[in-house]
Amino acid sequence: MGRDDEPVDSMDIDGQKQQQLEALTAVQRGSALTISESTMCSGKLFPYGDFFKWLCYGNDGKHPGCDQSYVGRREFSLTLENDIYLCFQSFDNATELESSIKEKCPFKIDIGPVYSVDPSKHHAYAQSGNNVFVPVERELIFDIDISDYDDVRYCCSGADVCLDCWLLMTIAIKILDTSLRDDFGFNHILWVYSGSRGVHCWVCDSRARKLSNEQRAAIADYFRVYKGGENALKKVSLAGPVLHPFLARSYTDVLRSFFNDKLLLNQQLFASEERCQKILDLIPDKNVASELHGKWQGNRRSSLSKEDVNATRWDQLKTTLQSGKHKTQGLRRCVEEIVFSYTYPRLDMEVSKHMNHLLKAPFCIHPKTGRVCGPIDPNNCDDFDPAAVPTLSQEELESAYNAKLQQSKNSLNS
Amino acid sequence: MEIVRSHRQVAAAAAAAGGGGGAGALPTYKAAPQLEVRLEEFELFAIDRLRVLKGISDGLSRGKRPEEMEKLVSELWKTHMRHQDPAETLNKDIISHFVLRLVYCRTEELRKWFLSMETTLFRYRFRLESPESQRMLMTEFQLPYKALPHSEFEAVKDKLSQVARSIGQSANVEHVFFKVPFEEVPDLVASRRVFLSKGYAYVAMSQVVSLVVTQFRCNISKALALTNRKWTATIKEQEKDRLTPIVEALSNAYFGPDYSQPKDAVDISLKDIDQLAKSSFPLCMRHMLDKLRENHHLKHGGRMQFGLFLKGAGLKLEDALAFWRAEFSQKIGSERFDKEYAYTIRHNYGKEGKRTDYTPYSCQKIISATPGVGDHHGCPFRHFGEENLRAALNKMGVGGHALEEIMDKVKNRHYQLACTLTFETTHGVSCDSGINHPNQYFSESQKVLRAKNQTMESQSQSAT
Numbered sequence: 001m002g003r004d005d006e007p008v009d010s011m012d013i014d015g016q017k018q019q020q021l022e023a024l025t026a027v028q029r030g031s032a033l034t035i036s037e038s039t040m041c042s043g044k045l046f047p048y049g050d051f052f053k054w055l056c057y058g059n060d061g062k063h064p065g066c067d068q069s070y071v072g073r074r075e076f077s078l079t080l081e082n083d084i085y086l087c088f089q090s091f092d093n094a095t096e097l098e099s100s101i102k103e104k105c106p107f108k109i110d111i112g113p114v115y116s117v118d119p120s121k122h123h124a125y126a127q128s129g130n131n132v133f134v135p136v137e138r139e140l141i142f143d144i145d146i147s148d149y150d151d152v153r154y155c156c157s158g159a160d161v162c163l164d165c166w167l168l169m170t171i172a173i174k175i176l177d178t179s180l181r182d183d184f185g186f187n188h189i190l191w192v193y194s195g196s197r198g199v200h201c202w203v204c205d206s207r208a209r210k211l212s213n214e215q216r217a218a219i220a221d222y223f224r225v226y227k228g229g230e231n232a233l234k235k236v237s238l239a240g241p242v243l244h245p246f247l248a249r250s251y252t253d254v255l256r257s258f259f260n261d262k263l264l265l266n267q268q269l270f271a272s273e274e275r276c277q278k279i280l281d282l283i284p285d286k287n288v289a290s291e292l293h294g295k296w297q298g299n300r301r302s303s304l305s306k307e308d309v310n311a312t313r314w315d316q317l318k319t320t321l322q323s324g325k326h327k328t329q330g331l332r333r334c335v336e337e338i339v340f341s342y343t344y345p346r347l348d349m350e351v352s353k354h355m356n357h358l359l360k361a362p363f364c365i366h367p368k369t370g371r372v373c374g375p376i377d378p379n380n381c382d383d384f385d386p387a388a389v390p391t392l393s394q395e396e397l398e399s400a401y402n403a404k405l406q407q408s409k410n411s412l413n414s
Numbered sequence: 415m416e417i418v419r420s421h422r423q424v425a426a427a428a429a430a431a432g433g434g435g436g437a438g439a440l441p442t443y444k445a446a447p448q449l450e451v452r453l454e455e456f457e458l459f460a461i462d463r464l465r466v467l468k469g470i471s472d473g474l475s476r477g478k479r480p481e482e483m484e485k486l487v488s489e490l491w492k493t494h495m496r497h498q499d500p501a502e503t504l505n506k507d508i509i510s511h512f513v514l515r516l517v518y519c520r521t522e523e524l525r526k527w528f529l530s531m532e533t534t535l536f537r538y539r540f541r542l543e544s545p546e547s548q549r550m551l552m553t554e555f556q557l558p559y560k561a562l563p564h565s566e567f568e569a570v571k572d573k574l575s576q577v578a579r580s581i582g583q584s585a586n587v588e589h590v591f592f593k594v595p596f597e598e599v600p601d602l603v604a605s606r607r608v609f610l611s612k613g614y615a616y617v618a619m620s621q622v623v624s625l626v627v628t629q630f631r632c633n634i635s636k637a638l639a640l641t642n643r644k645w646t647a648t649i650k651e652q653e654k655d656r657l658t659p660i661v662e663a664l665s666n667a668y669f670g671p672d673y674s675q676p677k678d679a680v681d682i683s684l685k686d687i688d689q690l691a692k693s694s695f696p697l698c699m700r701h702m703l704d705k706l707r708e709n710h711h712l713k714h715g716g717r718m719q720f721g722l723f724l725k726g727a728g729l730k731l732e733d734a735l736a737f738w739r740a741e742f743s744q745k746i747g748s749e750r751f752d753k754e755y756a757y758t759i760r761h762n763y764g765k766e767g768k769r770t771d772y773t774p775y776s777c778q779k780i781i782s783a784t785p786g787v788g789d790h791h792g793c794p795f796r797h798f799g800e801e802n803l804r805a806a807l808n809k810m811g812v813g814g815h816a817l818e819e820i821m822d823k824v825k826n827r828h829y830q831l832a833c834t835l836t837f838e839t840t841h842g843v844s845c846d847s848g849i850n851h852p853n854q855y856f857s858e859s860q861k862v863l864r865a866k867n868q869t870m871e872s873q874s875q876s877a878t
Contacts, residue, residue: 182611183611184610184612184613185612186613218604219603219604221605222603222604240580240581241579243576247606
């Protein structure tokens, strides 16, 4: 999504926004969605028709063999002002969804699973306790949040994100998208910007929607490399004489070059004593670690530019570890482990494992940043810039609406 | 299965009755056998099988490796279930399984436990079978997977080799592979023990166990649900003077206290918590309290594990709310606390939503947690790095020889034994039952301390 921000002419806000949003929505590929020229904005410009068409998966009553009740069994959750949560909402068609949203003005819409019965009537079924009210279909979803990488990015922390650390999201998209297609055979994959600091992935293949919780957990575990809470020092452990083909491919095709060519410099990974120590802590052989530490202490006085320091030290580290001189156990994969620690995707496991987990609907406006949660094309994800995502602030919204209103008033009066 | 008080039929009927397996050795329990069982055998057989299942449960929570589990299962089976006459063994095997279905079908938690243990038992017994027997069992489970034709095998041979090496096996040893939809082998996918391509997993013959076991598990799971319905609908009432009391006694006898309703627990109050943490909390809970006091926050996993522990230890809801609010409000303010966190606490006490009264986590559950970034829950003996664990134990006053013994247990993945040793060291008493629940640690600790106090009191009284 590398378009430049067009200057906003205050006389033509409506038109400009329309154009920008059309450009935004025109870019998606290989997904189950077909978004037309409808603009989006929570409440007034949301693409109800297409959104609903997506979630119908063909069960739209237009041909025999479709399940009329399907869409009405999908759970939605609306978050209103003052932290009021309306769960287990359901709608039979796009019009119902639209009128509910316009009436209630939620600032967040979440999508849940398709249940065995209408979720809005779940109270009646919960009593019988016989597993009558259960999720039956749900997209396979992933949620990746940049704040889970705070220990490996120095440019930002918490809710902030910039182009330097956004690289981590780009890496995640590339690795997961490739694997979902090549390893798991999925085709209908939608990547969405979460609106502030991460990405969501919706795998919409029929086969994906029918996965059980156990199968979802298995896929999430297949992707999982980074383990351990706050108190485990070394969180990436790549045991075994060789890497599994999935990890090997990820390393060779994506991780290694991103680390060497971009992150090393962007994040200045070896530029300070503290940062060096953090990497040295990942080396299981304390002698090797202190040998390198000693080398780098010595070099500090020479007048190398910042660039040299990172690349030089990384080369020294790699040479030392891969020299084969030291036969310590666990040393052989150390270079890869360091690269994985700093680059490999970190998923929120809980989101993917449970069918009933709610996830924010694509095409909403993020309530805190005002940015549109629009699609990201995995083939062009290198160009995505979160800061360039269009926002719709309340004022712009209102002034666009008021401008339209004034126009119609004027035409009525004349 | 007909249960009678009189003499019993000979067990040869069992194998013929559809409960037996291909070679007669490993039954798949597809249908209840048509034989008569004496009432005494009903209970005795079940108890022996429970001994096997309980032994398996212990083995798992001690983190035993597959080779060790295989040995353990073989020994347990020999000790409790094996009879000189293989037909008798089969008889007992089948009867005990079906009796335990009745016992363990009645709640979600019982079903989960039984399913897990029976599946594990089956898995290791399958591994111990001969290749011919295994092949016959595969057929019985209707796994229609044909072995990979040679041409296809050649095309992916390198990748298959790579996978084998990545899991510590020799390359190019296996030549028989099956191409299976990945959904059928979730555990192999999860542990990256198979090559995946376009939605198919390439499963080695040696891994076929996983396939068979998944099916087995699925069958038993369905059967349990059915049995539960039948039990609730007719059997329980019909048998209320005969089998029902036995069934109910069996499940209570073998399920440890779950601490959902603290029975002998004294209510603990807010002001006691820090003191109690030092004297009686297990390391996992001490650690979380420390972090909570330090950061005025705990992530969800920690709130669940620690919050439920406090509930099991006797902390009342109002005190719990005050406790968490006092900490969280220092970081996010009490208004946000009330809005965002109070609900979950009330939920845990069964006051919201489905109103389930949630059960404090056992060691097994805690050990198998997967703490991620920013988390402090889980089992320190498993999830802490060595340095951090040593430091934490030092803080508890554990050092020297005892510390080394504990670290040794940890290296061998005996996390609960490590915790038990910690208990013994800090309390100066031995704990023969072993620790398998944080609330057990707490209540045992309190017992020891109360006894000490009483001893001191009576000593000082007699001294005057």
